[in-house]
Amino acid sequence: MSEEVKLVSGRTGRTVYARVHPNEDLVQAVEKICLREGLSQCFLRAGLGSLTDACVAFSSGSIKVVRGPAVEVIGMSGMVEADEAGNPVAVLHGVLAEPNGTISGGRFLPGQNPVCVTFEIVLEEWLPDAVPAGPLAGAHSAPVSDAMGGARA
Amino acid sequence: MRGPGGLPAASRLLRQPGPVARDRITLGMDICEDVRSGLVRLVPGTPLVEAFGAAMRAATGGEWRPAAFEILSGGFEPCIYCLAAPDPGGERVVTYTPMTNAGAVRAFGGSATLGIGADGAPLLHCHAWFAEPHEGRVFGGHLDTFASRIGGEGLRVRMMVFDSFDIRQLPDAETNHTVFRPLERSGGVQ
Numbered sequence: 290m291s292e293e294v295k296l297v298s299g300r301t302g303r304t305v306y307a308r309v310h311p312n313e314d315l316v317q318a319v320e321k322i323c324l325r326e327g328l329s330q331c332f333l334r335a336g337l338g339s340l341t342d343a344c345v346a347f348s349s350g351s352i353k354v355v356r357g358p359a360v361e362v363i364g365m366s367g368m369v370e371a372d373e374a375g376n377p378v379a380v381l382h383g384v385l386a387e388p389n390g391t392i393s394g395g396r397f398l399p400g401q402n403p404v405c406v407t408f409e410i411v412l413e414e415w416l417p418d419a420v421p422a423g424p425l426a427g428a429h430s431a432p433v434s435d436a437m438g439g440a441r442a
Numbered sequence: 443m444r445g446p447g448g449l450p451a452a453s454r455l456l457r458q459p460g461p462v463a464r465d466r467i468t469l470g471m472d473i474c475e476d477v478r479s480g481l482v483r484l485v486p487g488t489p490l491v492e493a494f495g496a497a498m499r500a501a502t503g504g505e506w507r508p509a510a511f512e513i514l515s516g517g518f519e520p521c522i523y524c525l526a527a528p529d530p531g532g533e534r535v536v537t538y539t540p541m542t543n544a545g546a547v548r549a550f551g552g553s554a555t556l557g558i559g560a561d562g563a564p565l566l567h568c569h570a571w572f573a574e575p576h577e578g579r580v581f582g583g584h585l586d587t588f589a590s591r592i593g594g595e596g597l598r599v600r601m602m603v604f605d606s607f608d609i610r611q612l613p614d615a616e617t618n619h620t621v622f623r624p625l626e627r628s629g630g631v632q
Contacts, residue, residue, distance in 0.1 A: 304479075304602055306470040306510060306555075306609065308623045311616060312455045313466050321467060334602060335510045335553035337569040339526055339536065342453035354453060359526035359536040363571045363582035364551040384551070384571050386525055386582045392571065401453045405526070405536055407614070407621040409555050409567070411510045411602060 302414035303328070309408040315340065315362075316379050316399040319410060323369050323377035330415040333381060336365035338408030343385050345395025355393065359405035361386040364394070369412070456535050460615040470607035470624030478502075478603040483596045484516070490587040491566040493597070494556050501603050506564075508609035508624075511554040512600040513570055517593025519546035521572060523583040534618045541586055546593055547572035552582070554599075557609030557622050565611055567622055 305326060309318040323331065339359035346352050364384030369377050384394040478501060484493040498509045521544040529537040552570025559565030571582030607624045614621045 304472045304604070306472075306508075306604060306607070306624050308468040308621065310463055310466045310468070311458050318467055322469065325467075326469070326471065334600070335512050335555070337553040337555070337567065340453075341456045341535075344453050357526065357536070358456060358528065361526055361569060361583055363569045365553065384582065386571075388526060390525060390581065390583075392580050392582055403453055403455050405456065406534075406617045406619050409510075409553070409622060411553075413602075 297417050299415055299417035302416045304334070304414070305331075305410075305412045307410045307412075309338070309404050309410060311405060311407070312341075312403050314400050315402040315404060315408060316381055316397050318404070318408070319369060319379040319381065319412065320377045320399075322410070322412060323379070328369065328377065328412065328414050329371045329375070330417065331369045331412040332415060333365060333367040333369075333410070334413045335409070335411035336362060336381075336383070338362055339405040340408075341403045341405040342401075343383070344398045344401035345383065345385070345393070346398055347395050352398065353393065353395065354401075355385055355387050357388060357405060360388070362408070363392075368415075458535060458616045459533060459618045463614075463616050468623050470604060470609070472604045472606045478605065480601055481514075482599050482601050484592045484599060486592050486594050486596050488592050490518070490554075490568060490585065490590050490592065491556075491564055493592050494554060494566050494587075494599075495564045497599070497601055498556055498603055501601065507603045507605060508558075508607070509556045509601055509603045511556070511602070513549055513552040513554065514598040514600060515549065516597030517546060517548050517595050518544075518570070518572065518585070518590050518597070519593035520590060521545065521547040522586040522589040523570075523581070524586070525583045538584065541589070542583075544572065544574055544581055546575050547581075548575075549593075549597060550580070554587075555609060555622055557611060560611045560613070560620050565622075
């Protein structure tokens with residue numbers, strides 16, 4: 290079997306709570322927080338607030354702009370990893386409540402999701418055991434049976 | 443939606459009613475300790491602001507601390523919520539719709555922040571998405587955390603309690619709303 294599970298061992302570090310002000314882009318705000326505080330990798334643990342307009346990408350590659358004001362973000366997930374140059378790259382997904390009540394969602398496009406009134410973000414730092422040099426540096430590849438603690442087939 | 447040249451139609455910036463604050467991202471930072479972070483099952487029938495507050499106090503031995511929550515599974519009953527709407531008076535760029543009662547709903551996810559409200563009492567800001575009880579249609583929005591209660595199956599959340607800063611609801615001149623922001627610790631509600 291060629292498929293492998295990549296395991297990255299590590300521990301959590303600092304937790305950051307931030308209020309993002311109006312007209313700041315949601316994705317870039319998360320990346321700015323990471324740059325400012327020196328966070329190389331982190332998990333988004335909470336995210337709630339409103340966007341003036343929301344712009345999300347779907348798995349087909351199509352893009353949707355949801356017009357507000359305001360579009361409520363009612364669910365959110367994502368993480369930040371460093372690119373090869375060490376710059377933080379946030380990949381954030383959200384569930385949106387449009388002004389008419391329609392629910393939609395997708396991946397937030399950087400630079401296209403301005404905060405309307407306020408946005409609260411909680412980031413939890415991830416500190417991998419190995420020295421990071423890229424997005425999956427420090428990853429250990431193992432067959433599924435090894436990852437589950439079983440004997441190699 | 444496409445704009446000129448096939449590029450995505452750009453999202454807009456909005457002029458808010460008040461002066462633009464110089465600080466665009468306000469941070470609080472904490473060192474996460476295991477004892478302050480954990481999985482909690484909230485008690486059915488309790489108003490959200492009380493249930494989340496009780497979970498926080500259980501982790502701190504009764505002391506007040508701000509906290510953030512990731513909603514994992516469970517339900518609300520009733521679930522009272524609203525959406526954003528343009529402000530007809532023009533004093534703000536946006537206000538809220540009237541509250542809707544969605545009944546007994548199953549929660550799929552969301553986030554919440556526990557801080558101190560403008561009146562000095564605990565305040566819970568919560569956005570969540572959920573399915574209504576009969577056909578499973580999905581809705582979501584900004585919850586009234588005083589009127590909404592934990593549903594009969596409880597509610598599981600991941601809790602993070604912050605030790606080194608406060609979260610308070612303060613007037614925001616730029617938006618003409620009162621919003622949560624982190625600030626230096628100065629004691630909380632008892």
